[in-house]
Amino acid sequence: MTLPRRILRAEHPVSRSMISSGTLKTLYTLKDAGYEAYMVGGGVRDLLAGIEPKDFDVATNAHPEQVKPLFRSCRLVGRRFVICHVRFGDEIVETTTFRGPITDLHKRDETGRILSDNEYGTLEQDALRRDFTINALYYDIRDFSIVDFTSGIEDMKQGVIRLIGDPELRYREDPVRMLRAIRIANKLRFRIDEATAAPIARLAPLLKEIPAARLFDEVLKLLLSREAEDNLYGLRVYGLFRQLFPALDRLLKQPDKLKFVNAALRNTADRIDKDLPVSPAFLYASLLWPAVEARAKEIRIEQACESVPAMQQAGDEIITRTIACVAIPKRFSLPMRDIWDLQPRFEQTTSNRARRLMTHPKFRAAYDFLLVRAESSGDAALKELAHWWTEAQKGGDLPPVPTEEAIETGGDGNAMPERKKRRRRGGRNRRSGASNGEHADSASGADMAPDAG
CATH class of the missing domain: 1.10.3090.10 (cca-adding enzyme, domain 2)
Known part of the structure; x- marks a missing residue:
């Protein structure tokens, strides 16, 4: 067993006042019921970086069937790995049980992607299953310390995106991690570790194995953001964009086409900065x-x-x-x-x-x-x-x-x-339902x- 590093409350900037009320209620409810409960992932990472998180995730040793009775508005979702969605008004707190280590018993496809993952484990095992070191930091509601098994705090200080474990194996387990590496690096203005970046271009075709609906969501995270231009550049540099939009990749080599897309992405970023709706x-x-x-x-x-x-x-x-x-x-x-x-x-x-x-x-x-x-x-x-x-x-x-x-x-x-001059006719256009040829x-x-x- 590896002893984690604990960063005491006096040594880090994360305060309960920065955490959403729904997340705090989830953490305290689980703790009071006798379970371990930690805020984990992007919420901890962003608060340490001085960024307001969009949402917060909770990790616990309670199994989904133990979490559900504690919250009236809890819903179980997911097949590959069951997740508890705990709702407080408009806020949904994603609550997951600690995951166990990857073994030969895990069902995979021919590319190495994990298909079934409902094996539970300990806090340490859960930390080692996370993707990047800076996403494997846990905020302990019991003493407000941050628990670090993977040197994530050090990577936060150094501004480095680093995968936990062997990069090729981790990308094969979930190819979407290649997209996340680019998005998080640009969001935080961090660099991608050399070993983490090295396999991306070669493994980019693995994105074809990801369900198209999931890729739609990932593209929105990348391009419906302030860092959209940088994310587009990163996708193209690493050969990921052509896997997502093969019909467009060749055209973006033309400066005028790229200029238009970048202008549209800047337009979206400006609207986000001004708190205007984006679509x-x-x-x-x-x-x-x-x-x-x-x-x-x-x-x-x-x-x-x-x-x-x-x-x-x-x-x-x-x-x-x-x-x-x-x-x-x-x-x-x-x-x-x-x-x-x-x-x-x-x-x-x-x-x-x-x-x-x-x-x-x-x-x-x-x-x-x-x-x-x-x-x-x-x-x-x-x-x-x-x-x-x-x-x-x-x-x-x-x-x-x-x-x-x-x-x-x-x-x-x-x-x-x-x-050509046309006579005006009555009736409806079959495709659009408009009269006189109008859409x-x-x-x-x-x-x-x-x-x-």
């Missing part, structure tokens, strides 16, 4: 836009069709390709399609069309998207078009129509196919703030 739909619409835009241009040439149906077809194709790797729930993919489909309609600056477009439920999100396009572009015509729509929203008479170039090129320098308003707006960016 996964806007993020994914921005992330996939270079691929959608490129494919729409191909379709316009191949099929000699107009810009709106080309954009619709391109969006459908790119989303279909993407969800094979990273799931995108329909509550986000539908608003994404609206944002893309509305981009060609910004070229329609006649009075009736412009006023009708401004009533679309996703107009604000699509307009914000247009602004990001203009901001990141060196195309004066696109900037002029974005300025026209900014002025158009101020009320009163619409501003003078922008230059013919801005309307005909959509700001990308590529002329649209000549539009219908999406019914998915509840999941995205009107001005989300």
